[in-house]
Amino acid sequence: MLPKGFKLSSRLWLSSLGVVSTCLLLVYALLGISIWRGDNHMRYYSDVLVCNGTSQERSYENSTYNNDLNLTSDTMINLTVDTPDPKLIGNGKDLIQPLMKRVVNFQNNIILFSAVAGNSSSKHIWDTIDIQGWEHKSLSNNTYKCCVRYTSGALRMVPAIRINWTNWVTEMNAVQFVCSNLTSRTGDLPDVATIATHKMECHNLYDWHLPVTFAHAHKNEIAVCSKFVYGSVAADDLLSWFELHRRLGVTKVLVYTHKLNPEAFHVLRYYRALGIADTVPFIFRLDDQHNHPEIGVKNVQAWNDEQVPVFDCLARLRGYRYLALVDTDEYLISNRGLPWMNMLDDLSAKHPSAAGFNFYVKVHVTSWNKARTCSQFKVGQYLNSTRPMTERWKHVTMPDRLRHGSQTHTFNPNEKAGFNRHVVSAEDAVIHHFRSCRTQWIEENSACIQFGQSADDTVSKLFEKIEPDVLKLKARIFESQ
Ligand SMILES: *[C@@H]1O[C@H](CO)[C@@H](O)[C@H](O)[C@H]1NC(C)=O
Ligand SMILES: *[C@@H]1O[C@H](CO)[C@@H](O)[C@H](O)[C@H]1NC(C)=O
Ligand SMILES: *[C@@H]1O[C@H](CO)[C@@H](O)[C@H](O)[C@H]1NC(C)=O
Ligand SMILES: *[C@@H]1O[C@H](CO)[C@@H](O)[C@H](O)[C@H]1NC(C)=O
Numbered sequence: 097m098l099p100k101g102f103k104l105s106s107r108l109w110l111s112s113l114g115v116v117s118t119c120l121l122l123v124y125a126l127l128g129i130s131i132w133r134g135d136n137h138m139r140y141y142s143d144v145l146v147c148n149g150t151s152q153e154r155s156y157e158n159s160t161y162n163n164d165l166n167l168t169s170d171t172m173i174n175l176t177v178d179t180p181d182p183k184l185i186g187n188g189k190d191l192i193q194p195l196m197k198r199v200v201n202f203q204n205n206i207i208l209f210s211a212v213a214g215n216s217s218s219k220h221i222w223d224t225i226d227i228q229g230w231e232h233k234s235l236s237n238n239t240y241k242c243c244v245r246y247t248s249g250a251l252r253m254v255p256a257i258r259i260n261w262t263n264w265v266t267e268m269n270a271v272q273f274v275c276s277n278l279t280s281r282t283g284d285l286p287d288v289a290t291i292a293t294h295k296m297e298c299h300n301l302y303d304w305h306l307p308v309t310f311a312h313a314h315k316n317e318i319a320v321c322s323k324f325v326y327g328s329v330a331a332d333d334l335l336s337w338f339e340l341h342r343r344l345g346v347t348k349v350l351v352y353t354h355k356l357n358p359e360a361f362h363v364l365r366y367y368r369a370l371g372i373a374d375t376v377p378f379i380f381r382l383d384d385q386h387n388h389p390e391i392g393v394k395n396v397q398a399w400n401d402e403q404v405p406v407f408d409c410l411a412r413l414r415g416y417r418y419l420a421l422v423d424t425d426e427y428l429i430s431n432r433g434l435p436w437m438n439m440l441d442d443l444s445a446k447h448p449s450a451a452g453f454n455f456y457v458k459v460h461v462t463s464w465n466k467a468r469t470c471s472q473f474k475v476g477q478y479l480n481s482t483r484p485m486t487e488r489w490k491h492v493t494m495p496d497r498l499r500h501g502s503q504t505h506t507f508n509p510n511e512k513a514g515f516n517r518h519v520v521s522a523e524d525a526v527i528h529h530f531r532s533c534r535t536q537w538i539e540e541n542s543a544c545i546q547f548g549q550s551a552d553d554t555v556s557k558l559f560e561k562i563e564p565d566v567l568k569l570k571a572r573i574f575e576s577q
């Protein structure tokens with residue numbers, strides 16, 4: 097079922113994946129040059145000093161959402177001071193190589209992306225494996241079984257339960273197969289997995305299997321699935337996002353990278369070395385047409401392609417207390433300045449049957465004028481935003497309370513019986529989405545013009561406090577290159 101507003105919201109969402117526009121390319125090119133200049137340290141610090149007087153930027157008469165900002169909160173201040181030594185601790189490694197696998201007898205009509213093992217309960221260890229990938233639409237009535245090989249060499253087969261996540265049919269549909277009730281001797285771990293039809297035997301061609309990865313419990317931590325980071329996304333945008341969210345209590349971010357520029361990749365490598373980011377290189381399906389998300393934005397195939405990392409991420413990070421599905425240009429900020437754990441625990445206490453929370457989204461359109469030019473970062477520059485929007489909800493979930501088949505495109509977690517989802521008031525917290533106005537919006541519905549602007553400096557006020565540290569960090573990250 098697609099909710100009302102799907103067309104625009106999916107387009108917004110898809111197009112937010114790559115913050116690619118001529119304008120941004122230009123900004124990026126300029127920053128890229130400054131990074132390589134010998135005098136970069138001086139430049140960064142002097143840029144900050146220019147920001148000294150803030151009265152000019154604060155001339156908004158009514159900015160209702162900011163009044164309660166609690167920047168004196170002890171926790172927040174503690175979190176804003178120290179930046180750990182950015183020296184790279186090794187280069188980090190990609191979490192997995194994209195070992196996309198075909199299935200014997202199906203040529204390119206089934207492509208498998210990953211297999212992730214989890215526990216159905218604390219007593220049933222590694223008894224579930226989620227396999228995600230793509231399947232050609234002509235095969236959608238097939239039934240399969242999971243073929244799992246263990247470290248001991250044992251083979252186990254269970255029915256592969258197909259997850260229905262949408263009625264939307266494209267050539268190659270994103271699919272997830274759940275293999276449940278796998279049993280094994282203590283210490284015998286699932287090693288590799290694949291699927292076979294019902295009637296076929298499980299084969300033993302090792303190279304045709306996916307390696308199994310394991311989801312671990314992190315019950316006191318918060319993770320983010322950030323889908324794609326690709327192409328010309330600016331290193332600065334990643335820095336500002338990671339530095340703010342790290343301070344807000346996010347401890348793991350799973351990032352799917354695709355043809356990322358070297359500066360942005362260098363930033364990710366730093367967070368990878370700190371253990372905050374895990375990167376998964378993502379190749380769009382073998383069809384080269386889909387190697388260009390800008391093209392993909394216009395077709396529903398891309399919409400399907402993007403569900404694959406969502407399945408993957410939900411499976412890998414299911415052991416976290418909270419799991420947010422937001423991108424690295426979306427800032428979830430409590431209007432009281434609370435760290436995420438406090439904000440989410442408060443919400444959970446008030447709404448004990450919630451399996452997840454939906455947050456309204458305010459778009460800070462980066463093709464509007466900058467309200468503050470003294471900041472180097474979009475989050476410090478674009479104070480004006482749209483009103484909180486209802487049909488562009490993003491969510492934070494409690495993975496324990498979800499069934500399989502949750503997704504982002506309609507912003508619907510798929511909660512277990514007895515749980516529901518709670519829509520968080522825009523007075524409590526919103527997602528601030530920094531992005532350009534797409535030409536399509538202007539052409540098709542004048543969205544960027546029709547959305548009224550109003551001032552909201554919630555993010556910039558927080559960021560202002562850490563910008564000097566972020567600039568120091570940036571200088572050190574690039575110095576060490
Ligand atoms: C910053 O502002 C304060 C007060 O407005 C002023 O006293 C100080 O000289 C300013 N510093 C710089 C470097 O402009
Ligand atoms: C701010 O003021 C304008 C005009 O006075 C009004 O139209 C608008 O609704 C106000 N915004 C908020 C968020 O109260
Ligand atoms: C702001 O922080 C102070 C000190 O931690 C606390 O006493 C106060 O209740 C907080 N205010 C809000 C609105 O959260
Ligand atoms: C903040 O840091 C101080 C000094 O390191 C410490 O005593 C205090 O407990 C910290 N507060 C919080 C809320 O972490």
Ligand SMILES: *[C@@H]1O[C@H](CO)[C@@H](O)[C@H](O)[C@H]1NC(C)=O
Pocket residue numbers: 233234235236237
């Ligand atoms: C799947 O089965 C249904 C019901 O028998 C049928 O209507 C549909 O055309 C089949 N789909 C494909 C792709 O074969």
Ligand SMILES: *[C@@H]1O[C@H](CO)[C@@H](O)[C@H](O)[C@H]1NC(C)=O
Pocket residue numbers: 257258259260
């Ligand atoms: C998926 O949909 C098909 C047909 O609509 C149905 O037969 C099947 O039981 C569904 N599978 C799950 C896991 O809900």
Ligand SMILES: *[C@@H]1O[C@H](CO)[C@@H](O)[C@H](O)[C@H]1NC(C)=O
Pocket residue numbers: 257276277
């Ligand atoms: C797994 O086993 C349980 C308990 O025996 C059973 O209720 C459940 O239906 C099984 N699930 C699948 C997918 O076979």
Ligand SMILES: *[C@@H]1O[C@H](CO)[C@@H](O)[C@H](O)[C@H]1NC(C)=O
Pocket residue numbers: 214215221222311312313414415
């Ligand atoms: C699954 O169980 C193993 C063994 O107890 C544990 O190490 C792992 O963290 C568990 N994973 C999850 C997601 O709970």
Ligand SMILES: *[C@@H]1O[C@H](CO)[C@@H](O)[C@H](O)[C@H]1NC(C)=O
Pocket residue numbers: 464465466467480549550551
């Ligand atoms: C931000 O929005 C306000 C209210 O609509 C407007 O007056 C102001 O000019 C805008 N600021 C910028 C920098 O465009």
